[in-house]
Amino acid sequence: MGIAKNVAPTRKGIDWAGLGWMFLFFWYFSGVTQLLIQLTGTAGFSGFRQAFILSGVWLIPLLLLPAYTRRLAAVLGGLLWLCSLSSFGYFLIYGQEFSQSVIFILFESNVAEGSEYLAQYFAWWMLPAFFAYGLGAWLLWRQVRPVYLPRPVAVFASLLLLACTIGYPAVRQFSKNDTFQAGLEGFEQRLEPATPWQLVVGYRQYRQQLDSMQALLAGNAKIPPLRNLKDAHGEQPATLVLVIGESTNRQRMSLYGYPRQTTPELDQLRDQLQVFDNVVTPRPYTIEALQQVLTFADQEHPDAYLTTPSLLNVMKQAGYKTYWITNQQTMTKRNTMLATFSQQADEQFYLNNNRAQNARQYDGDVLDPFAKVLADDAPRKFIVVHLLGTHMSYQYRYPQEFERFTDHQGAPASVTDDQLPTYNSYDNAVLYNDFVVSSLIKRFAATDPNGFLLYLSDHGEAVFDAPRPQVLGRNEGAPTSPMYTIPFIVWNSPKWQAAQPRSFDAQLGRPYSSSNLIHTWADLAGLSFDELDPSKSLVSAAFKARPLLIGNPQQPKSLIDFSLIKPKPAGSEIAQQAPRQRSTLSL
Structure with missing residues (x-):
């Protein structure tokens, strides 16, 4: 008997069903998690789209080696299944999309902390879910069959598959960016939603951002301490809280006169609050603003954040245990500076590890860690709570029960029907932000603390507001007042107020830039040191009004004095004076 030869079966036409089963099998390892993300409204559609496209690349070896289809599918599928368990499991536990932030938290924690992090939300039903996930992959693999095509x-x-899945995105990203690094980052962003690239890209980005952060921390460690620091409160127990909001324009808060009741909880607390109504941010971007807000840097000395102590350094030198609770993304290229500030604290709580900023993430998550820190037995505590606030995309910033504004009532007549959903979702985000900030104040007050809480936003946001109702977002090159007008609120505990009775009534309308916050904070906290400038403290008798410089300090001649602009409440149809440029930096 002769030996039978392995001859490819003859087929008429292309086995499209076979191709479909191949694709579905490989899509499964990225697609299930992305489908869950879509069904739960956790993030936008781009991740689902990219995972779908990139799944096609795994068909290539099966098409080139059809005789080994089943074995190749088993090997590749097994590897992809193992890699996909991290993103699938992470979504089940945390309801978030896997990113390099997760790698950062796991690698920067000890074994006990990492185990606690993973086990915090683990439930019994996850084991059947993992089994069902593996069973689904096996059932799909059984449907995979060879597809024989002429060579x-x-x-x-x-x-063609290689060009569509990898080639075109690579060429497009590298051609539209000026540098190789920028092109690589854009290309990686396209790869990241799919398995196994979220691990490969995530780890590379983690290492890159970690190196940048460690370099910044090493530089910070070399900064000399403040000279002659004194604390008017000695070493008595105290808890001081700084709440940093995000993208919240005070002109959209009823606390500041907005006609819609977007801050009902803070409105009820108004008698307990010091509400400053003339504070602006120097820059309309989070990192650039906080580099000044949290350090001695300002518009005339924008790089001083690299050579002067941060607010965390100040409070640690004053004998406070420091904490950083953040609902911002943990570890991205843009957020490396935020991670650096957070790592200067004694303890950190990272709550938002989504791959993309436009993902569903609620600031209510900060309340439990905040309560935990308040219960810490450290006698002197400095707590930073960094919110996601009203950052785009606004519909992801609040739960369904806070969707109060749904029609045109209370909105300016200039808001079009197309703009109205976005306009309303921003106001709903402000409403939820009101709930979170007021809850922080109430929980803080319930501990009968000796201290104060200060809330401000990093910057504002233009959401179809006057004087340019067509503008959405922030643009430093074409500034409008909503991008810069921020809330600035202080709550003093009865104990703190009794120990240092102060009335701020005469200071509430002072023109002030949040770039000088460190001086105001030190004044409020009773700290003094040689570097302190009382004339830059909003609450000091020595306060000196200065031009409120906004714009890019790397282009000094383009800086604008915001005090020349007259902001008007949202809903008003009166034209607003355009900003005039300053030709010099002289004060």
């Missing part, structure tokens, strides 16, 4: 057709199809 030239198989090669052409493989090249």
Whole structure:
């Protein structure tokens, strides 16, 4: 008997069903998690789209080597399944999309902390879920069969798949960016939603951002301490809280006169609050603003954040245990400076590890860690709570029960029907932000503390507001007042107020830039040191009004004095004076 030869079966036409099963099998390892993200409204559609496209690349070896289809599918599928468990499991536990932030937290924690992090939300039903996930992959693998194409057709199809899945995104990103690094980052962003790239790209980005952060921390460690620091309160127990909001324009808060009741909780607390109504941010971007807000840097000395102590350094030198609770993204290229500030604290709580900023993430998550820190037995505590606030996309910033504004009532007549959903979702985000900030104040007050809480936003946001109702977002090159007008609120505990009776009534309308916050904070906290400038403290008798410089300090001649602008409440249809440029930096 002769030996049978392995001859490819003859087929009429292309086995499209076979191709479909192949694709579905490989899509499964990225697609299930992305589908869950879509069904739960956790993030936008781009991740789902990119995972769908990139799944096609795994068809190439099967088309080129059809005789080994089942074995290749088993090996590749097994590897992809293992890699996908991290993103699938992380979504089940935390309801978030896996990112390099997760790698950062796991790698920067000890074994006990990492185990606690993973086990915090683990439930019994996750084991059947993992089993069902693996079973689904196995059932799909059983449907995979060889697809035999003429050799030239198989090669052409493989090249076409490679071009569509990898080639075109790479060429597009590298051609539209000026540098190789920028092109690589754009290309990686396209790869990241799919398995196994979220691990490969995530780890590379983690290492890159970690190196940058460690360099910044090493530089910070070399900064000399403040000279002759004194604390008017001695070493008595105290808890001081700084709440940093995000993208919240005070003109959209009823606390500041907005006609819609977007801050009902803070409105009820108004008699307990010091509400400053003339504070602006120097820059309309989080990192650039906080580099000044949290350090001695300002618009005339924008790089001083690299050479002077941060607010965390100040409070640690004053004998406070420091904490950083953040609902911002943990570890991205843009947020490396935020991670650096957070790592200067004694303890950190990272709550938002989503891959993309436009993902569903609620600031109510900060309340439990805040309560935990308040219960810490450290006698002197300095707590920073960094919110996601009203950052785009606004519909992801609040739960369904806070969707109060749904029609045109209370909105300016200039808001069009197309703009109205976005306009309303921003106001709903402000409403939820009101709940979170007021809850922080109430929980703080319930501990009968000796201290104060200060809330401000990093910057504002233009959401179809006057004087340019067509503008959405922030643009430093075309500034409008909503991008810069921020809330600035202080709550003093009865104990703190009794120990240092102060009335701020005469200071509430002072023109002030949050770039000088460190001086105001030190004044409020009773700290003095040689570097302190009382004339830059909003609450000091020595306060000196200065031009409120906004704009890019790397281009000094383009800086604008915001005090020349007259902001008007949202809903008003009166035209607003355009900003005038300053030709010099002289004060």
